[in-house]
Amino acid sequence: MDICDIAKLAGVSSATVSRVINGMNNVKPSTADGVHRAIAEAKFYPNNNATTLKRGKSLTYGLIIPDITNPFFPEFIRNFEHIMVERNRDMLMATTAFHASRVQQSIRRMLIRRVDGVALLASEIETEPIEALIHNRVPLVSMDRRLTGPGLSDVLIDYSSGMDEAIKHLKKLKHRRIGYIGGSVGPTISDHRRSAFIEAMKNNGLKAELELIRPGNYRMQGGESAMAELLSVKPHSTAVLAANDLTAIGALRVTQNRSLTVPQDISIIGFDDIDLADILQPPLTTLRLSRSALATTFFKALEALQAEPHSSGRQYSAETKLVIRGSTAVARTQ
Amino acid sequence: MDICDIAKLAGVSSATVSRVINGMNNVKPSTADGVHRAIAEAKFYPNNNATTLKRGKSLTYGLIIPDITNPFFPEFIRNFEHIMVERNRDMLMATTAFHASRVQQSIRRMLIRRVDGVALLASEIETEPIEALIHNRVPLVSMDRRLTGPGLSDVLIDYSSGMDEAIKHLKKLKHRRIGYIGGSVGPTISDHRRSAFIEAMKNNGLKAELELIRPGNYRMQGGESAMAELLSVKPHSTAVLAANDLTAIGALRVTQNRSLTVPQDISIIGFDDIDLADILQPPLTTLRLSRSALATTFFKALEALQAEPHSSGRQYSAETKLVIRGSTAVARTQ
DNA sequence: GTGAAAGCGCTAACAA
DNA sequence: TTGTTAGCGCTTTCAC
Numbered sequence: 256m257d258i259c260d261i262a263k264l265a266g267v268s269s270a271t272v273s274r275v276i277n278g279m280n281n282v283k284p285s286t287a288d289g290v291h292r293a294i295a296e297a298k299f300y301p302n303n304n305a306t307t308l309k310r311g312k313s314l315t316y317g318l319i320i321p322d323i324t325n326p327f328f329p330e331f332i333r334n335f336e337h338i339m340v341e342r343n344r345d346m347l348m349a350t351t352a353f354h355a356s357r358v359q360q361s362i363r364r365m366l367i368r369r370v371d372g373v374a375l376l377a378s379e380i381e382t383e384p385i386e387a388l389i390h391n392r393v394p395l396v397s398m399d400r401r402l403t404g405p406g407l408s409d410v411l412i413d414y415s416s417g418m419d420e421a422i423k424h425l426k427k428l429k430h431r432r433i434g435y436i437g438g439s440v441g442p443t444i445s446d447h448r449r450s451a452f453i454e455a456m457k458n459n460g461l462k463a464e465l466e467l468i469r470p471g472n473y474r475m476q477g478g479e480s481a482m483a484e485l486l487s488v489k490p491h492s493t494a495v496l497a498a499n500d501l502t503a504i505g506a507l508r509v510t511q512n513r514s515l516t517v518p519q520d521i522s523i524i525g526f527d528d529i530d531l532a533d534i535l536q537p538p539l540t541t542l543r544l545s546r547s548a549l550a551t552t553f554f555k556a557l558e559a560l561q562a563e564p565h566s567s568g569r570q571y572s573a574e575t576k577l578v579i580r581g582s583t584a585v586a587r588t589q
Numbered sequence: 590m591d592i593c594d595i596a597k598l599a600g601v602s603s604a605t606v607s608r609v610i611n612g613m614n615n616v617k618p619s620t621a622d623g624v625h626r627a628i629a630e631a632k633f634y635p636n637n638n639a640t641t642l643k644r645g646k647s648l649t650y651g652l653i654i655p656d657i658t659n660p661f662f663p664e665f666i667r668n669f670e671h672i673m674v675e676r677n678r679d680m681l682m683a684t685t686a687f688h689a690s691r692v693q694q695s696i697r698r699m700l701i702r703r704v705d706g707v708a709l710l711a712s713e714i715e716t717e718p719i720e721a722l723i724h725n726r727v728p729l730v731s732m733d734r735r736l737t738g739p740g741l742s743d744v745l746i747d748y749s750s751g752m753d754e755a756i757k758h759l760k761k762l763k764h765r766r767i768g769y770i771g772g773s774v775g776p777t778i779s780d781h782r783r784s785a786f787i788e789a790m791k792n793n794g795l796k797a798e799l800e801l802i803r804p805g806n807y808r809m810q811g812g813e814s815a816m817a818e819l820l821s822v823k824p825h826s827t828a829v830l831a832a833n834d835l836t837a838i839g840a841l842r843v844t845q846n847r848s849l850t851v852p853q854d855i856s857i858i859g860f861d862d863i864d865l866a867d868i869l870q871p872p873l874t875t876l877r878l879s880r881s882a883l884a885t886t887f888f889k890a891l892e893a894l895q896a897e898p899h900s901s902g903r904q905y906s907a908e909t910k911l912v913i914r915g916s917t918a919v920a921r922t923q
Numbered sequence: 924g925t926g927a928a929a930g931c932g933c934t935a936a937c938a939a
Numbered sequence: 940t941t942g943t944t945a946g947c948g949c950t951t952t953c954a955c
Contacts (some may be wrong), residue, residue, distance in 0.1 A: 257932050273934060283940060298699040298724045300700040304638040304647070305932035308947045315637070323670075326863065333657055334683060340691075340840065341795075345698060348682055351671060357674075364679060366634040390632045408719075475868075508868060533843060534809075548944045582882040590949050602926045617924060639948035643930050901953060 256299055264293035276301055295551040307369060315345040316557055317365035319358065321377040325473065325501055326529040327546070328376070334550035335374070342554075353381045353439070353472075366391055372557040374398075376474040378444040385408050394560030394568075396553055399444045401570070408568035410549065412444075414451035417575030419497075421524050422455040424540075424577060425494045430522060432512040434467035434492040436481040436502050445470070448498050448526070467492050471502045478505025486513060493521060493586040500525035500541055502534050507535065507582070518584035528578055537581030544575050590633055598627035603810040612633055615682035615842050627683075641703060642909050648890055649679040651699035651707040653692065659683050659807065659835055660863040661880070665710070668884035687773065687806075689713045706891040708732075712778040728894030728902075730887055733778045735904070742890040742902035744883065746778075748785035751876040752830075752911030755858050756789040758874075758911060759828045764856060766923060767827040768801035770815040770836050779804070782860075801826050805836045812839025820847060827855060827920040834859035834875055841869065841916070862912055871915030878909050 258272040258490055263292055265272065267286060274282050275290040282290075293299075307313045316337060320328045332348065339346045347370055349361035358377055362384040365373050372394040380400070388395045389406055399412045403581035425433055434450045438445035447469060449468065456463040469484055473479035482505065497503035503525030510517055517537055525532060532539040552571050560568060592606040599606065609614050616624075627633075641647045645911055651653055652669060654662045667684065673680045681704055683695035692711055699707050706728040714734070722741055731761045737743050739919045756876040758762040765786055769786045772779035783802065788809060790797040801820055805811030812831055816839065829900060831837035837859030851871055859866060862877035887906050894902060 259932080269932090270934080270942060271940085274941090277934085281940065286940080298721050300697065300721070302642065302703060302724065302932050303701040304642040305702060305947085306637065306934075308638040308642055309932085309934045311947075323667055324660070326658070326660065326663075329660075330655040333684065333686075336657075337686075346682075348680075350667065352667075352671075360674065365636065367637040369636060369638060384702050387634070389634050389950095391634065464674065530866065534838060534869075578943085580775060593948085603930095603949080604926060604951080605924085608925090611950085615924065620924080636948050639931085640950075641950080642933085643950050821932075 256297060261293050261297060261299055265289045279383060288446040290358050312327045313371055315347050315370045317347045317370040317373040318378050319349050319361045319375045321351050321353050326531055327527045330546040330552055334547045338550060338554045339423060350479045351377045351379060353379055355381050359384045371561050374553045392564055399447055403568040403570050404561060406566050409570055410482060410573040411570055412550050413572050413574050414448055417577055418451045418455040420577035421496060421542060422459045426459055430494040431477035432492040434485045435497040436469050436471045436497045437480055438498040439472045440470045451485055451539060452496060464468055471498055473499050475501050475505035482506035482509040496524045500527045500529045500539060503539055520587055521582040524583060540580045540583040541577045541578055542575045549573050590631060595627050595631060595633055600672060629923040638919040647703045647705055649704045649866060653683050653695045653709045653711050655685050655687050655711040659860045660865055664880040670882060672888045685713060686713045686715055689715050693718045701772055704896050708887045714784045726898055728891060732779055736753055736864045737902040737904050739901050740894055740898060742894055743904055744886050745904055747906050748782055749909050751911055752785045752789040753765045754911035755830060755876060756793045760793050764828040766826040768819045768829040769838060770803050770805045770812055770831045773806045773834040774804045786830060805832055807833050809835050809839035812836035813843045816840035816843040818821060830858045832860055834861045834863045837873055852916050854921055856917040858874040866887050873915045874917040876909045877912045883907050
């Protein structure tokens with residue numbers, strides 16, 4: 256079944272059918288009516304592969320994320336997909352499970368499908384697949400790589416503002432020794448988060464102790480083991496910041512399993528503010544990174560790059576903001 | 590950049606390039622080598638739209654889900670995508686936000702992309718888009734519609750076994766008046782769940798009181814309002830089953846906000862066993878529906894239908910199983 | 924083992 | 940306002 260069949264049914268040419276399908280206004284209404292009827296009768300759906308092949312544009316953006324079971328990402332996806340649907344665009348999603356090889360695989364998928372751009376929210380990035388994108392003139396918008404270039408924009412996560420708020424908040428609560436559980440070792444994005452922590456400590460006249468800085472893996476389990484290590488330091492720190500909420504939840508669990516009470520015995524601050532943060536016991540104090548703002552920014556960045564493929568990319572930025580809930584309190588005097 | 594360019598670079602014909610790309614074994618190794626080199630040098634990625642157009646098969650399955658922020662679905666998606674990547678297939682995901690119009694839109698997306706099959710986990714289903722799939726010979730595997738036909742399989746969720754376990758568990762804990770918070774009004778899938786509850790009550794010699802059966806909406810907020818209603822019935826039931834974990838969490842929150850303790854004052858049982866269920870306070874007793882088993886079943890069903898497009902679909906089934914945690918306890922004597 | 928060429932279903936000049 | 944037609948990039952038969 257193709258537009259020629261529809262053309263025969265409607266007694267017109269395939270070009271007219273094409274025009275009707277694409278809503279061009281240079282078709283006589285009565286003719287268009289007939290075509291619409293024929294399409295409906297035949298339950299015809301035009302083959303997008305042919306359209307894309309012909310037009311050289313797929314009206315599709317790719318989205319690559321590390322881990323869909325981290326609630327941050329579904330919340331982002333929902334916003335992103337919503338924008339795409341509204342603009343009559345398609346989304347092609349791939350997850351990487353934190354493996355560089357899966358990033359490569361995902362980018363390959365995007366390239367062979369001829370997406371009009373890629374939003375890359377994963378951090379296990381190797382330069383080779385990125386070069387493939389650039390070389391093939393597929394715009395790329397990355398998250399917090401702090402690197403831009405022709406066809407390459409970036410959305411910086413502005414930790415510093417939020418991180419400063421967080422440390423100020425803790426300092427006011429009399430915390431002095433503050434621990435930090437980071438992301439995976441390797442990705443620069445983890446480094447940015449850690450540096451922002453150290454910087455904020457310094458700016459507030461506190462010393463970031465190396466012994467109290469541990470890597471995690473952005474998952475609960477990583478938060479658990481890192482927190483176990485932090486608790487074995489005697490005396491342990493009175494507060495801990497985590498690189499994301501999942502990590503903070505892991506830390507929370509370990510703490511509670513050891514019969515320590517949060518926030519009385521130890522304060523915990525997360526990062527992201529996933530919906531879940533609010534329903535924990537205690538509800539999590541966290542640095543909020545707005546998913547809808549982020550989705551909007553990524554979309555805008557993609558559109559901008561697409562409109563002018565030869566233009567150089569821009570550095571965008573997304574704010575973080577402290578949300579105070581129940582997991583922080585005055586430091587226990589030791 | 591196309592295979593003809595590669596052909597020139599490698600000094601062969603485009604047919605040979607195509608053969609090499611597709612790993613056919615009727616190319617002299619040295620020739621294949623040269624082609625591979627040319628492809629790498631040019632960073633060439635074949636245009637999948639052309640391939641699909643030509644072959645008439647996309648090696649892609651569509652996946653339609655209602656709500657990606659319900660953790661059940663990301664957990665499902667991760668398993669499903671993993672299977673797909675392993676088999677060198679592609680996944681095209683769409684969410685419906687519980688709107689029938691979005692289901693229609695999603696199915697249209699799938700049809701114009703010529704997916705080889707659709708896994709439909711949403712329940713806001715209208716017959717029209719489904720007929721479009723059938724008519725265009727695109728296999729469909731639905732969840733718990735309990736309807737099969739040519740090119741149409743279904744995965745039944747076997748509530749009865751788990752629901753029976755749940756009621757037996759509560760009965761042993763001396764609960765007699767048990768409430769139920771269902772899914773959205775309308776979808777048959779909600780009816781199945783509710784019927785299974787009523788049936789299980791009856792089978793265990795308990796009476797399902799209509800007053801204690803309320804609709805929810807598969808989201809936390811729905812669980813909250815339904816639970817508020819249930820608590821206004823005096824005396825309130827001593828236990829409540831929810832149509833999914835999110836609903837149960839909503840119920841849990843309302844209960845705790847009213848200074849009632851779970852499970853001492855009231856027992857709550859969820860459905861799904863999302864990862865989160867285990868980290869709540871108290872950890873949620875729930876009916877487990879395995880995401881990985883479900884993903885495997887959906888994939889198998891799609892492959893079977895695709896292998897024999899003219900064959901009639903099958904009824905598959907997925908088990909549910911009671912997981913006892915901390916949200917159920919002996920009923921308070923009233 | 925390799926190449927020539929037809930055609931998958933659509934769009935967009937161009938012509939009428 | 941409508942039709943004719945040349946491709947978009949690939950696969951695959953058929954011929955060599």
